[in-house]
Amino acid sequence: xxxxxxxxxxxxxxxxxxxxxxxxxxxxxxxxxxxxxxxxxxxxxxxxxxxxxxxxxxxxxxxxxxxxxxxxxxxxxxxxxxxxxxxxxxxxxxxxxxxxxxxxxxxxxxxxxxxxxxxxxxxxxxxxxxxxxxxxxxxxxxxxxxxxxxxxxxxxxxxxxxxxxxxxxxxxxxxxxxxxxxxxxxxxxxxxxxxxxxxxxxxxxxxxxxxxxxxxxxxxxxxxxxxxxxxxxxxxxxxxxxxxxxxxxxxxxxxxxxxxxxxxxxxxxxxxxxxxxxxxxxxxxxxxxxxxxxxxxxxxxxxxxxxxxxxxxxxxxxxxxxxxxxxxxxxxxxxxxxxxxxxxxxxxxx
Amino acid sequence: xxxxxxxxxxxxxxxxxxxxxxxxxxxxxxxxxxxxxxxxxxxxxxxxxxxxxxxxxxxxxxxxxxxxxxxxxxxxxxxxxxxxxxxxxxxxxxxxxxxxxxxxxxxxxxxxxxxxxxxxxxxxxxxxxxxxxxxxxxxxxxxxxxxxxxxxxxxxxxxxxxxxxxxxxxxxxxxxxxxxxxxxxxxxxxxxxxxxxxxxxxxxxxxxxxxxxxxxxxxxxxxxxxxxxxxxxxxxxxxxxxxxxxxxxxxxxxxxxxxxxxxxxxxxxxxxxxxxxxxxxxxxxxxxxxxxxxxxxxxxxxxxxxxxxxxxxxxxxxxxxxxxxxxxxxxxxxxxxxxxxxxxxxxxxx
Numbered sequence: 001x002x003x004x005x006x007x008x009x010x011x012x013x014x015x016x017x018x019x020x021x022x023x024x025x026x027x028x029x030x031x032x033x034x035x036x037x038x039x040x041x042x043x044x045x046x047x048x049x050x051x052x053x054x055x056x057x058x059x060x061x062x063x064x065x066x067x068x069x070x071x072x073x074x075x076x077x078x079x080x081x082x083x084x085x086x087x088x089x090x091x092x093x094x095x096x097x098x099x100x101x102x103x104x105x106x107x108x109x110x111x112x113x114x115x116x117x118x119x120x121x122x123x124x125x126x127x128x129x130x131x132x133x134x135x136x137x138x139x140x141x142x143x144x145x146x147x148x149x150x151x152x153x154x155x156x157x158x159x160x161x162x163x164x165x166x167x168x169x170x171x172x173x174x175x176x177x178x179x180x181x182x183x184x185x186x187x188x189x190x191x192x193x194x195x196x197x198x199x200x201x202x203x204x205x206x207x208x209x210x211x212x213x214x215x216x217x218x219x220x221x222x223x224x225x226x227x228x229x230x231x232x233x234x235x236x237x238x239x240x241x242x243x244x245x246x247x248x249x250x251x252x253x254x255x256x257x258x259x260x261x262x263x264x265x266x267x268x269x270x271x272x273x274x275x276x277x278x279x280x281x282x283x284x285x286x287x288x289x290x291x292x293x294x295x296x297x298x299x300x301x302x303x304x305x306x307x308x309x310x311x312x313x314x315x316x317x318x319x320x321x322x323x324x325x326x327x328x329x330x331x332x333x334x335x336x337x338x339x340x341x342x343x344x345x346x347x348x349x350x
Numbered sequence: 351x352x353x354x355x356x357x358x359x360x361x362x363x364x365x366x367x368x369x370x371x372x373x374x375x376x377x378x379x380x381x382x383x384x385x386x387x388x389x390x391x392x393x394x395x396x397x398x399x400x401x402x403x404x405x406x407x408x409x410x411x412x413x414x415x416x417x418x419x420x421x422x423x424x425x426x427x428x429x430x431x432x433x434x435x436x437x438x439x440x441x442x443x444x445x446x447x448x449x450x451x452x453x454x455x456x457x458x459x460x461x462x463x464x465x466x467x468x469x470x471x472x473x474x475x476x477x478x479x480x481x482x483x484x485x486x487x488x489x490x491x492x493x494x495x496x497x498x499x500x501x502x503x504x505x506x507x508x509x510x511x512x513x514x515x516x517x518x519x520x521x522x523x524x525x526x527x528x529x530x531x532x533x534x535x536x537x538x539x540x541x542x543x544x545x546x547x548x549x550x551x552x553x554x555x556x557x558x559x560x561x562x563x564x565x566x567x568x569x570x571x572x573x574x575x576x577x578x579x580x581x582x583x584x585x586x587x588x589x590x591x592x593x594x595x596x597x598x599x600x601x602x603x604x605x606x607x608x609x610x611x612x613x614x615x616x617x618x619x620x621x622x623x624x625x626x627x628x629x630x631x632x633x634x635x636x637x638x639x640x641x642x643x644x645x646x647x648x649x650x651x652x653x654x655x656x657x658x659x660x661x662x663x664x665x666x667x668x669x670x671x672x673x674x675x676x677x678x679x680x681x682x683x684x685x686x687x688x689x690x691x692x693x694x695x696x697x698x699x700x
Contacts, residue, residue: 061471063449081452088454097469099413100450102431104438119447121411121471228637257637264639284634287578287607289614 063122086303168204175208231255235262290338436653518554525558581605585612640688
């Protein structure tokens with residue numbers, strides 16, 4: 001952890017120049033600015049708040065809006081905390097602080113956002129848990145508040161910036177992998193809400209089926225809550241089918257815990273009796289038996305990208321981040337587990 | 351969700367009186383204030399921010415400081431999000447908003463807190479993840495910032511207010527329950543950091559042993575990371591012992607996922623080959639096979655209590671909350687699972 005003085009010593013320039021560069025002042029040339037920024041990242045610069053005047057007319061604070069669901073349903077893994085860390089890293093280079101705004105249970109996300117913007121606690125926003133139609137996009141556009149979103153939406157305009165995971169891509173690849181393992185009856189489980197990611201995942205699933213020449217069967221699409229209880233319900237429904245699928249894609253990895261239990265109760269074995277591929281690598285998935293096959297990404301890098309996209313929209317920093325893409329679909333890498341063994345290790349279901 | 355008008359209609363008093371009562375003004379008599387507050391809670395009052403002037407000299411915002419560990423290690427359950435909801439419910443009655451301040455990886459919590467206080471974003475603080483010696487207590491006391499803590503510390507003064515879970519009590523009861531099931535070699539796993547709760551849990555464990563006339567054996571105390579990987583490591587160490595414990599208490603329920611896997615890999619069965627009682631009920635624990643025996647509490651009620659304790663320290667609201675206790679050790683209730691079956695269902699280890 002270094003301060004301005006250490007950065008100045010390292011770069012052999014004045015502390016004033018370092019400070020002006022970090023605060024996005026115009027009187028620093030672009031090359032120096034870039035060097036300061038790079039050093040701040042490499043050396044782990046932490047701003048000394050006491051040394052700069054408070055507020056400066058702006059709060060220098062960025063708000064991240066989280067829904068209750070993203071904490072409770074999806075909280076069962078480390079994704080959001082690590083995204084948040086990446087965001088903080090990108091913002092702290094410029095002495096910007098991140099605060100989390102957690103929408104209350106029972107309060108509409110749109111009302112909550114309106115209140116937060118009205119209170120002017122933050123200079124800019126990061127939103128998440130985007131829905132198919134999401135009024136937060138037109139609201140923030142109209143309010144003139146800079147923002148980025150983790151997640152796409154039909155409501156986003158061409159000017160809005162976002163990062164989203166490659167939900168279509170992973171669903172498509174998961175279907176193809178299962179097909180190559182010999183599966184012909186492949187199910188999918190996705191959240192039963194209007195979150196954008198569920199639609200993207202189902203799009204990819206259908207595309208994968210089409211590539212493999214398999215028919216889309218709506219009876220193999222299970223909508224359920226994106227956590228343990230939902231997975232348990234899906235498992236019970238599958239067990240009750242006369243003609244069971246031999247494989248399933250889970251849009252939310254925490255569903256696997258409930259799915260495993262429902263199979264265990266019925267004397268069936270996940271992996272052997274039902275091949276499973278889940279969306280995202282998580283600590284729980286790594287320690288389940290059989291270990292989940294899933295997709296990996298670096299949430300810290302996602303957070304850093306979101307931070308840079310946001311900085312590129314703030315006048316003081318825009319020219320430092322002119323090379324940041326405006327939108328990004330984040331690729332994910334398959335992590336082979338034990339839950340989708342090759343067919344010779346599966347039971348006689350195929 | 352009601353506004354001031356609906357509350358006024360319900361109570362048959364003026365909207366001005368309702369507003370003054372909610373904002374803690376002195377010219378409302380105590381009985382009316384109490385009725386307004388009660389109605390606001392019962393009817394689910396949500397303040398309309400647009401209707402009141404911004405800032406009013408104060409931010410009307412309360413900060414909850416979370417550590418990275420409390421999100422990542424403990425995030426694997428729903429505890430913090432629900433505590434946060436309870437807090438928000440208590441604060442929103444008075445139009446106070448809660449924001450989350452997440453300490454960055456690699457930044458000392460004390461430095462982070464100092465920055466946050468210096469920036470004056472918030473009027474009051476809630477801190478969590480307390481350590482045995484925790485400099486945040488003297489710092490906040492000296493800074494004159496009202497605060498409450500979720501968790502005890504040796505650094506707390508008699509004036510400081512806190513809520514903490516009954517870690518000693520549950521550890522003691524878990525030992526006694528296992529003893530009654532016939533266990534004589536009872537191990538314990540606790541976090542390997544200086545968090546206060548680990549010490550309290552171990553104190554209760556020792557007290558439970560003493561009550562049962564069992565000797566304390568330091569070789570049966572496993573210190574490990576409070577999540578899946580830590581539980582896996584503990585499992586492997588136990589499996590490698592010549593003379594294994596027949597039961598274990600886990601201070602962090604997410605350890606169970608790793609512990610289960612290590613036993614499964616070795617052809618052993620949790621519950622049958624090692625009785626397990628974990629600290630806190632969680633969605634994961636409910637769907638593990640065997641289901642975890644653990645302790646339950648209402649995190650929303652904990653959050654509400656923290657909120658009321660905080661309000662009792664803010665001059666505008668103090669007289670409304672004069673009956674709130676200054677400290678509270680929160681009781682927890684045993685939830686019988688399948689992971690500590692009575693001895694006749696365990697294998698020949700006893």
